[in-house]
Amino acid sequence: MKSRKFYLFSYVLLCIILRQGSISAQTPTPELIPADNSSEILETDVNLIHFGDLVDVDVIGSIEYDWRGTLNPEGFLDGIDYAENPIYALCRSEKKVAEEVGKAYAKILREPKVVVKILDRSNRPLSFLYGAIKTPQRFQIMRPISLNELLIVSGGLTEKASGEIQIFRPRQLNCRSEAENKSLISSGKRESQERYVAASQSDAANYINIKISDLLGGKTQANPRILSGDVVTVLEADSIYVIGGVQNPKQISSRAQITLSRAVAAAGGATKNAEIKKVTVYRREAGETKIIETDLEKIKAGVAEDLVLRAFDIVEIAQTGREKTKFSPVLKITESSEKKPMNLPLRVID
Numbered sequence: 001m002k003s004r005k006f007y008l009f010s011y012v013l014l015c016i017i018l019r020q021g022s023i024s025a026q027t028p029t030p031e032l033i034p035a036d037n038s039s040e041i042l043e044t045d046v047n048l049i050h051f052g053d054l055v056d057v058d059v060i061g062s063i064e065y066d067w068r069g070t071l072n073p074e075g076f077l078d079g080i081d082y083a084e085n086p087i088y089a090l091c092r093s094e095k096k097v098a099e100e101v102g103k104a105y106a107k108i109l110r111e112p113k114v115v116v117k118i119l120d121r122s123n124r125p126l127s128f129l130y131g132a133i134k135t136p137q138r139f140q141i142m143r144p145i146s147l148n149e150l151l152i153v154s155g156g157l158t159e160k161a162s163g164e165i166q167i168f169r170p171r172q173l174n175c176r177s178e179a180e181n182k183s184l185i186s187s188g189k190r191e192s193q194e195r196y197v198a199a200s201q202s203d204a205a206n207y208i209n210i211k212i213s214d215l216l217g218g219k220t221q222a223n224p225r226i227l228s229g230d231v232v233t234v235l236e237a238d239s240i241y242v243i244g245g246v247q248n249p250k251q252i253s254s255r256a257q258i259t260l261s262r263a264v265a266a267a268g269g270a271t272k273n274a275e276i277k278k279v280t281v282y283r284r285e286a287g288e289t290k291i292i293e294t295d296l297e298k299i300k301a302g303v304a305e306d307l308v309l310r311a312f313d314i315v316e317i318a319q320t321g322r323e324k325t326k327f328s329p330v331l332k333i334t335e336s337s338e339k340k341p342m343n344l345p346l347r348v349i350d
Contacts, residue, residue: 245274
């Protein structure tokens with residue numbers, strides 16, 4: 001008798017377990033990005049629906065229920081008819097959206113077969129590249145592209161580069177940024193996250209700060225993928241000015257420590273009428289101009305210290321037959337006029 005009760009209890013318990021498994025199997029799984037499969041999804045994000053995409057909803061065997069349009073600012077199919085609730089499509093696959101539309105139409109149609117296609121991806125947000133780059137451009141990104149490739153196709157860096165690159169990444173303009181952030185956090189790479197991604201905790205945007213030395217050194221975190229809507233700025237270094245008795249008076253980048261003798265050499269060296277014993281450095285400190293007198297001949301002989309210059313220093317070498325300047329020179333800096341964003345050349349990355 002006791003044995004029969006035991007087997008009966010085991011049978012009921014087994015039925016309950018099987019029933020719970022059946023129920024859980026029927027529960028729809030939300031379209032999330034798991035950490036262990038994030039890399040696979042990141043590579044196919046170009047096939048997800050973005051803002052600006054022209055989407056076509058085709059109900060097989062019907063014309064009345066077909067729809068074609070774009071997403072509204074909230075990420076829903078804009079103005080789709082016959083659906084009781086809005087259909088969310090931002091960063092979802094064509095197949096998933098087709099399933100949602102099919103469920104909505106099933107209330108008025110018998111077993112509707114729905115096909116969703118992205119007809120046009122050309123209106124996705126553009127990416128921009130500014131700053132100390134030889135060819136500032138706008139980009140329409142249609143395939144994965146990394147930062148170093150973007151710099152190469154733009155002609156490389158100019159001598160004004162400060163050594164840092166900043167990427168401004170607006171939220172929701174692409175489908176990879178959210179997955180990338182989740183993958184970074186779930187992988188436990190806190191050091192990389194803190195160093196390269198200065199992400200705000202609000203729903204605003206992300207800033208990614210990268211050192212060019214890390215990029216050239218082949219560090220993976222310093223070579224992120226560039227996404228639709230990114231604004232990439234190669235920061236320019238502050239300038240040092242060398243004027244007077246030099247072959248090529250010019251602005252010199254202060255991205256690294258540069259001494260007086262090196263600055264003069266970068267400006268082509270002293271001219272024949274230069275008085276290298278009379279070198280003046282004008283330096284702005286606390287709102288005032290500090291005048292530093294030095295002798296380039298003594299510096300070369302190792303008798304005097306080779307002054308380390310700072311940003312915005314003005315180095316003037318006196319010239320024979322010209323009076324010494326009593327006040328800090330007023331320089332008229334002619335910077336190359338930057339084009340407006342919409343006037344930059346557009347390049348398609350496909």
